[in-house]
Amino acid sequence: MYKPDYPHEFPKNFLWGGATAANQIEGAWNVDGKGLTTADVVRQASDRKKMSMDDVTRASIEEAVADTTDTHYPKRRGNDFYHRYEEDIRLLAEMGFKVFRFSIAWGRIFPNGDDAEPNAAGLAFYDQVISTLEKYHIQPLVTLSHYEMPIHLTLEQNGWASRKTIAAFNRFTETVFTHFRGRVPYYLTFNEINTGTWGFHETGAIDTDRSSDEQLQLRYQALHHQFVASAMATKQLHAIDPSAKMGCMLARMQTYPATPNPVDVLAAQQADQRNLFFTDVQARGEYPEYMNRYFADHGIRIQMAADDEAVLKANPVDFISFSYYMTTVTSADQGHVVNGNMATGGRNPYLQESAWGWQIDPVGLRITLNAMWDRYRKPLFIVENGLGAEDKLEDGHVHDSYRIDYLRAHIAQMKQAIGDGVQLMGYTMWGPIDLISFSTSEMSKRYGFVYVDQDDEGRGSLARIKKDSFYWYQKVIQSNGADLS
Template structure:
């Protein structure tokens, strides 16, 4: 990482570092059952202290946990394996593990501010913007609840306290959190400096089950008849990004950072030996245009990064064919290929976008 950061700075690139991105060390899973144990807090904060001291003045922007709401989905976010976390009756364990992550994040924020006052540290959420299926108040309420369950995580990390609306949810689902003395004070003192999030799609929510379903990013929701979908069923909604940005700004009043946004698509090498991914360019252009509209609305948007610069194996589907990058990698879903790299048309287009800070989107 010393070399990576040095190379970034050599070319005027400011590193944005996520401290934990779905990679619980195996030993902590085997000995602590991941974040299910409070002991993992000390392991994590020892790690963060090392990072902040080593990279003081080198890294200005940190994130604690990638898509922290993934902790309510199971192993991906919690690193816990001694129970089937996909089962409803394991919800108490998932939320207890999440509480330990909240505390660890708050401690890390305080460490960062003390060790490197010039650095900023944020939270990161997988944003699932949802709309009511109809004007029926039951659908509107269902959408509101779905939204609250998504914003709960940032409410804790940005506002520094558990929101009242979760009290009923916890009670109805048999969730009783164990908190140590001083946890609530830590959360209040360890509020993040900015809010970052991933944004790929939106869904609709209904109070009934008679809605056609769409899928995306490990989350299910209703299919919106007004939107087009990707080859993987993710509903493409650039305006939804503007809506999200405005809602976040109204709710939190902290700088916002879109740190993941992109189109997973099947790219093919054309007869001329090139990859013409105009569909990816169109997707990114439309989302950038909506971010610019949000800025005109008054939103404090501090940055934008795409997912991702190079093709990688999809975390959601384990496929190489679901490609996001500006750089093509010659490998198929079975792992066969030369691993040769090749620029797509989107590469030079996005290079131009970066150079103009989003002004030249042609």
């Protein structure tokens, strides 16, 4: 629609906030009837630049299940949000949060994943969390599956590799939608669903004993089951709580061609297609044609039930959310690669890197926002973005100007994208209160506006200390993004 001008400010109802995951903050892994999940059995990485959360076997899982401590499994302790949620939410409110993204742990509601009845204590905990958010007028944004599922389903049916997991998951989602009806305006089904192509952490399926071709077949089949479960959850939500909206969630991996050479441009286009395949299915409701060749070339055959395609088509998501941390460079002849948030690609000489080797590209966020808006014409929501760094606590203060610089640059590009015409719902930066790293399970990779006194071995008082960035983000929210100084 033609207009003589363009938006110069963030929308008045823009949703400023932050994002977390149950398995990275809650702790209390064996409290109030919670069952063990896939996140509870992944050991801390020995190399902070090597993401080893998928190097699991049945033997390593059985070893973890037998271990009744959190010594080697930091996600079991989190940052103790389970006991400190009131204090933590009060801090979020002090910053002015409009929305808080958190996940509801499937293993707290159904400890085994397929129990006959939900765990009342688990539902009660999230009742208390949501009530506290309501007290401070903060809207909940709930992720239904954020890199954890009951480990019982892995051991019994190899997680999402089994079609039986669809029914178990949709019983969980129906329970959540019914119990919290009218209290949660926004849901997401699977966190960074595309990372299921990497294995266990997202699919809950053990495949380390298989060849690379067999792994790829299993992973895409598991992802198909998640597509169907997501569509069924969307159908459930629209029937149970019609005012609530369902979104999908992608780890956005914007990639640039290494050179103007057409073969590099093609390689970058194909990498982008394989990334956007997931939102194509969940937002458009069908498998895109370009994946037919990819599946055939790799010997992948998706087994579908007779009505699967109809279910996908009838139940697309209402909005699209994604994480954005870095961009990559792609060439037909890939040389040295860098890693970050499941993205792998060539090094970009025009970009700086974080201490973890993640290339920092604020302008890439504007590129991504425009590309996704043009492709889908559905509201977009940035639900993860941030800088992991080794913050130093000095005389009771953390001076994290580097984090402010990072966020300032990305928020400025969000504003530019809104001016371009992108319909952007909100922004929840990753990890507003320091939490356990997903990729390496270390505490020293900190993202938050609030410092948590805990080290990689779990030692510390767990005291919460406001960083300089706390007051900066408070000012950003108060000015609705106008004051980034």
